[in-house]
Amino acid sequence: MALSSSVRVRFAPSPTGHLHVGNARTTLFNWLFARQKGGTMVLRIEDTDVGRSEARFEDQLIADLKWLGLDWEEGPDVGGEYGPYRQSDRLPIYREHAERLLSEHKAYLCFCTEEELQKERDRATAQHRQPIYSGKCRAIDPAEAQRRRAAGEQCAIRLRIPEHPIRFHDIVHGDVEFSNEVVSDPIILRSSGMPVYNYVVVIDDALMKITHVIRGDDHLSNTPKQVALYEALGWPVPEFAHLSTILGADRERLSKRHGATSIANFRDMGVLPEALVNYLALLGWAPTGGTREIFSSQELIKEFSLERVTPSPAVFDMEKLYWLNRHYIKESPPERIQKLALPYFSSLLGEFLSQQETNKSDSSEVPDVAKWFASVTQLLAPSVDRLDQLPVRASLIFNYDAKAALASPDNAEVLAWAHTDAVLARFAFKILEDESAREGKLTPEQFKKIVNEVKAETAAKGKELFHPIRIVVTGSHSGPEFDKLIPILEEGSRLPLPKHVLNVHQRVEQFAKARGK
RNA sequence: GGCGCUAUCGUCUAGGGGUUAGGACGGAAGAUUCUCAAUCUUCAAACCCGGGUUCGAUUCCCGGUAGCGCUACCA
Numbered sequence: 157m158a159l160s161s162s163v164r165v166r167f168a169p170s171p172t173g174h175l176h177v178g179n180a181r182t183t184l185f186n187w188l189f190a191r192q193k194g195g196t197m198v199l200r201i202e203d204t205d206v207g208r209s210e211a212r213f214e215d216q217l218i219a220d221l222k223w224l225g226l227d228w229e230e231g232p233d234v235g236g237e238y239g240p241y242r243q244s245d246r247l248p249i250y251r252e253h254a255e256r257l258l259s260e261h262k263a264y265l266c267f268c269t270e271e272e273l274q275k276e277r278d279r280a281t282a283q284h285r286q287p288i289y290s291g292k293c294r295a296i297d298p299a300e301a302q303r304r305r306a307a308g309e310q311c312a313i314r315l316r317i318p319e320h321p322i323r324f325h326d327i328v329h330g331d332v333e334f335s336n337e338v339v340s341d342p343i344i345l346r347s348s349g350m351p352v353y354n355y356v357v358v359i360d361d362a363l364m365k366i367t368h369v370i371r372g373d374d375h376l377s378n379t380p381k382q383v384a385l386y387e388a389l390g391w392p393v394p395e396f397a398h399l400s401t402i403l404g405a406d407r408e409r410l411s412k413r414h415g416a417t418s419i420a421n422f423r424d425m426g427v428l429p430e431a432l433v434n435y436l437a438l439l440g441w442a443p444t445g446g447t448r449e450i451f452s453s454q455e456l457i458k459e460f461s462l463e464r465v466t467p468s469p470a471v472f473d474m475e476k477l478y479w480l481n482r483h484y485i486k487e488s489p490p491e492r493i494q495k496l497a498l499p500y501f502s503s504l505l506g507e508f509l510s511q512q513e514t515n516k517s518d519s520s521e522v523p524d525v526a527k528w529f530a531s532v533t534q535l536l537a538p539s540v541d542r543l544d545q546l547p548v549r550a551s552l553i554f555n556y557d558a559k560a561a562l563a564s565p566d567n568a569e570v571l572a573w574a575h576t577d578a579v580l581a582r583f584a585f586k587i588l589e590d591e592s593a594r595e596g597k598l599t600p601e602q603f604k605k606i607v608n609e610v611k612a613e614t615a616a617k618g619k620e621l622f623h624p625i626r627i628v629v630t631g632s633h634s635g636p637e638f639d640k641l642i643p644i645l646e647e648g649s650r651l652p653l654p655k656h657v658l659n660v661h662q663r664v665e666q667f668a669k670a671r672g673k
Numbered sequence: 674g675g676c677g678c679u680a681u682c683g684u685c686u687a688g689g690g691g692u693u694a695g696g697a698c699g700g701a702a703g704a705u706u707c708u709c710a711a712u713c714u715u716c717a718a719a720c721c722c723g724g725g726u727u728c729g730a731u732u733c734c735c736g737g738u739a740g741c742g743c744u745a746c747c748a
Contacts, residue, residue, distance in 0.1 A: 170748060205748055270746065277745085284674045287744065312746055329678070338676050338744080346746040353748045377677055377743035400679080400741090407740065438685065438697090446687030447696040466686075468679050469741065476685065476698040486711085539710045607707090622707035634709035 163195025164367050167221075167228070168357070170202045171213035174418035175220035177472065178372060178402045178410060181436040185399060186370045187226045188437070188460040198364055199231030201242045204356060209244075220419040224429050225453055230364075238364040243356055250351035253359055253389065254313050254344055258298075262388040263344065265301040265311045266293040288340030289314070313345040315355075315381075315388060322380040327397040327462045329373075334380040342381050354378050358385040366394055370462070373398035397462050400440055400469045410472055426496065426543020428488070431481040439470045450483065478541040485537050493537050494530045500544050504554050504655050505529075528647050535640050552630040553644060556658045558670035561631035570623040570633050575616035579624045580671075582610045587664040596649045596659035600639045603660070607638075628667045629660060 167183040169175070190197040199218075203209035218233055230236025240246055257263035268276075277287040293301075294316065305311050317340065323333045344355035351359075361369060376398045386393045404414035416422055422432055434451050443451075443459045451459065485493060536549040561567060570576060586606045592598050611621050623633040635641070648657030658666070 172748085202748070208748085266746090268746095273746080281674065281744095286675045288675095332677080334677075340744095343746050348746075350746080352746070357748090372742095373678065374742055380677095398678085403741080405684085409741075435685095440685090442686050442696095444687090445696085449685095449697050466679095470686090471684060473684050473698065479698055482711095618707055620707095626708070632709085634707095636709080638707085 162365075162367060163190060163193040164198060164365050165190045165195060165370055166198040166200050166361065166364060166366050168200040168202050168360070168371075169217055170205060170208070171210060171217060172205065172208040173213060174420050175217050176410075177417055177419065177422075177436065180220070180224060180419050180432075181402065181439060182370065182372055182399055183221060183226055184224070184433060184436050185397075185441070185460075185462070185465070187228075188456055189368065189370060189462060191457045192460055195367075196230065197226075197228040198236070198238070198366070199228045199233070199241065200360060200364070201232055201244075202353075202357075204243045204350065204353065206244070216420070220423075223423055224419065224433055243360065246356070246360065247351070249363070250356055250359055251345065251349065254351065254355070257315065257344070257388055258313060260388075261298060261316070263313050263315050264294055264296070264298065264341075265305055266314045266341075266343065267296070267301075267304060267309060267311045268293060269310075286338055286340075288338065291341060294341065310347045312343045312347045314341040315344050315385060317341050317381075317384050318387070322383050324379060324383050324393065324396060326376070326379075327368075327395060328400075328465045328467050329376070329398060332376070332379070334377075339380050339384065344385070354381050355385060358382045358389070361394060362386065362389065362391040368395045368397060368462075370397040370399065373400055373467075397465065399465065400467055402439060403469050403471045405471060405473075407469075407471065414472070415474075424544070426500065426545070427477065427481050428484045428496075431477065431484045434480050434484075435477045438476075439472070440466045442466075450480070481542055482538075482540070485540065485543070490530055490534045490537075493543070494526075494533045497533045497537070497543050497546050498529075500546050501529075501550070504547060504550070505653065524647075525651055525653070528644070528651055531640070531644055532648075535636050535644060539636075552632060552635055553648060553657055554655050556631055556663055556666070558631070558663070558667040561627055561667070562670055564631075567627050567633055570619075570627060573620060573624070575614055575620045576624045578614040579610055579616050579621060580628065582613050583607075583625055583628060584664050584668050586610065587661055588668075590661070593659070593661040593664075596646050596661065598642060598646050598660050600642045603638060603642050629663055 165186040167179075167186050169179055169183075187197055189195070199221075201214055201217075203214075214232070221227075228234070230238060230241065232239075232241040235241075254263065258265070273289070276290055280287040293314070301311070317336050319336060321333050321335050322339065323331060326332050342354060343352055345351050360366075379396060379398075383393055402410045404410045406414075410417055416425060419432070423429075430452065433453055433456070434449075437451060437456050437460070438449065441460065441464055444464070532550060532553060533546065536546055537543070540546055540549060562571070583606070586609060587593050587598075590598065590602065590606065592602055607621070607625065610625070611617055614621070616624075626633050626635060629638075629645075630641070642660065645657065645663075646659050649659035649662065651657070
């Protein structure tokens, strides 16, 4: 299939850890741009730092990107015509082009030792000068230099930086200019033969025909070196777009210290991918007009533009992410939420539900349990920031504790109300008497009828009536609607769950006992 | 230290030579529901400082300040 546009972008992470939100946002912007332009997305693994790179991190990276719904046409996992897509597999390419630059006198051999260079730098900083390379080896005759190298003398390859300022255009920042004096001839190939990052990135981007380099603005200061490299190599300079840094609440660069920062963290917390994508898109970008907040990926592809990306750094705001997450939780089909919620209930349900799921056809009870659990998540999910908070919310179903309810300071005020004793007494009496309740088959209608009778007999109404009853039934004076809760309690008590759910009758009984009246 | 980038409510942002400086999150108040949540309504909340250009600057220019980044034979 012919692509309608020649736009090619890349995401080039180092496999040194989990995918970070900053990198995720960079990938997202690349992806949105590529998808909008009908371009090609390339995934390239920058694993030249062999010490820190690990293969398992590459798999995680790919899994995290896919979870976000991002995809690519070329990469180590899918191949492509500009491979290999792992830098560790491209070493010969880097050497070849370095030698080419050398033979064209665009680069030269440097015989300075690390100690010499370090001393030079120290001297410069002590004198408050820019710590740049003196250019000592620039003057060595190339033929002489080759002889010394052939004789086995250790040397690195340095790029010759031109004697004029380096200018380039950045889509986010506009025109940027650096004096050539601050760049200094950078090493492109170490004496060990290993190439340097700022060099390989140019070779790869050029050879992979990348048209738009969209990356973090920590690379902005590296860009003049890279532009000089493109020019030395005789290759076209791509468009640049440098994205601002994501900061923590203290305005420092976002790090583990700030809590959840990896995509895996958010996934484990029960943040939905579409919420994260939507939030990340809003960090540093806003649509025309700037009033819309909710965007699906498809809508983002349509609306996104690099020109509207803000150059200033953005503070990551967990509360706004939660707001979007709550929105998407409510929008999601209940079956999806139920499925996603399941892992968080392993301590309450054990392997029970997942086991039941696998052999559902041969037991009649199974659909009941699944259905029951679905109604539990449906009841609780709308009030939660993230799915991992569900089990705590569910404690009113699973962990009824009459003594704790009576002792709770939250309940003290309600328990002291004038009507409370009467309400409690009449309610307990009626529930304990009720035949259906005793069997755990109380319906919301019967429950309502009992409540109404209590109301008539005690003259308590509104909160005076409901708060004490809530405390008896759930342990707390506030919570979900009784109409939905009663069936969950009653049905739950009849199911063979690993953690038994008390029905209304049992709760009233325990409460009465705990109260000693 | 040098160089670079950045600067609108607490936060994310819209806007732009003359505006009641708009929206969202969060906050506050009210409505509603038995309660909480949700929902709806309302409110508070900002152009970093100093010069210049201009009839007029938050907006354009310069300087300062602050934050961040880069200053490696790290990526």
